[in-house]
Amino acid sequence: MEKYNLLPEQLLYEGTVSQFNFFEPTLIEEKWITKTHDPDYFGKLKNLSLSKSEIRKTGFPLSQELIDREITILSGSVQASLFALEYGIAMNIAGGTHHAFSGRGEGFCLLNDIAISANYLLENALAKKILVVDLDVHQGNGTAEIFKNQKQVFTFSMHGASNYPMHKEKSDLDIGLPDHTDDINYIKTLRNSLQPILDNFQPDFIIYQCGVDVLATDKLGRLGLSIAGCKERDQIVLTLAKESGIPILCCMGGGYSEKISHIIEAHANTYRLAQDIFF
Template structure:
């Protein structure tokens, strides 16, 4: 399975900053030691034109050329630097590349991404550009140009925080179905309306979470027939996450991933994954969750390839 990384472009963060950017390097280094079914590649940078498919030109220009104001940088949570702009563009490029690969091979991944708090005209909550929104719009444009038909998109957002920026960008777009299952009392405290929102009380564990997921997916399939899915497989519902407030175990998160991937494969819906959030007290725990997500995705990819070969 193809997986695209962008951690070569680091953030110039002050000492003690809460964002755990080293997890992306640790994730890549794990798969360099134990690649399994993963084929890793460096992500290309998204172009200004590609970014403008989901973001206003003024905002794109401000990020790339360093015109963000102090208040905008505070809302994002990162100080501007050339490396911040480069990292943001390559992270979007990773989701674009993963989406293209998924349409060819069934499953692919961005080893970062899931920056779902970014709106069309601003960033927020450690999210500069909305990688899924840009990739979704670009895949639709490329599909229409080559296939002369409409590509419907499904966003399955299982980060513990609501995908407010994604919901806002696609609010009036009936070609993209947005589903977010998240903590009711967690960031962002002002939620946007997704096509389907499932809010969970603090402290929910494996059984309650998986039951809610099954009910939600059943509703999704009744309301949506996608040609491509984006799956934000956040590690932050884990019980040891600093910001999550839910109580999923390692095994519970693995079962979450299995159910999502199996449901998509059963319906022959290609999927591009992104790792989204994860803020473990012990960063190794977050990395272990995301390693398992990528291994399960790679197993699903292998099934896609096998089924295609025998179909």
């Protein structure tokens, strides 16, 4: 998508970040992928042998370039997790592939970078309890399925109730919002939900899926947030992480407004806030 080139250009142009702040991921070993995803499914991906039905559900025409891209994205999230442990926060300018299940792809997601990163941290004893905060407009159904029996990961998804996917999985906490939910009601719901999760679950790492498809201008979103409301959403999450001393990985997630400037501005706000709050 165009935004993956435009967003870093904007951040560099305005001086929010420097070239020094960027990294190119080193590809992780495949064993870390198959600790989250069914080895047979991953094997079919690598061999480009998914059935026509399986390919259709992903929304992509299957290709080697696509598989390589997905592995690069998830490797970036794993590496960003390590940077977050060091610096308090780190961002993947892509990522947030929360519709990938353990054994299948869906909704333009083939491999779940959120789940792979969480399992990498847990397996390497770098975190004990991980909170996934998924504020993309679409429920994080794949992440919910992967962690449905995992007590060390708490999945929180606040999404459009009537939006994709029509069949929702069960997260540890799901909040389905009605169409056209505005800034005031969205922010009130988030404030009333997130702090009690932190108090009760007491995570030592947060993975934040911060899709900007919650905007009123989004072609697929159906919610009613302004760019200012979306920024306040991010400010709440990042401030709570900073004040609680919890490292946080941010994955950019979705954004489909007709004007690309709306998408870039909303995503750029997340980076601006990260600089203001953490550095």
